[in-house]
Amino acid sequence: MKTIPISAFARGKVQSLLDAFIDNELLVETSLDIIRHTSRCHNCETLIRDATSLRLRVQLAVQKIEAPAHLCRNLSQLISRLR
Numbered sequence: 001m002k003t004i005p006i007s008a009f010a011r012g013k014v015q016s017l018l019d020a021f022i023d024n025e026l027l028v029e030t031s032l033d034i035i036r037h038t039s040r041c042h043n044c045e046t047l048i049r050d051a052t053s054l055r056l057r058v059q060l061a062v063q064k065i066e067a068p069a070h071l072c073r074n075l076s077q078l079i080s081r082l083r
């Protein structure tokens with residue numbers, strides 16, 4: 001991972017680091033640079049808030065989907081064979 005100076009941050013840079021930031025995969029220094037930037041940049045703050053909200057909604061939607069019974073049965077059989 002590399003640290004990017006805050007002066008280098010632009011909307012495009014925040015966009016390129018968005019997923020890693022939300023997933024907490026960046027260096028602390030880089031995350032702090034993004035937080036400082038978004039405290040002064042409404043566009044990037046909105047970008048991160050919207051992406052975080054979308055991610056949470058997708059996670060909740062996916063949790064409501066049940067796998068078909070035959071898929072569960074086939075996976076259980078496959079796991080049993082691997083043990």
Ligand SMILES: [Zn+2]
Pocket residue numbers: 010011014037041042043044045
């Ligand atoms: Zn920005």
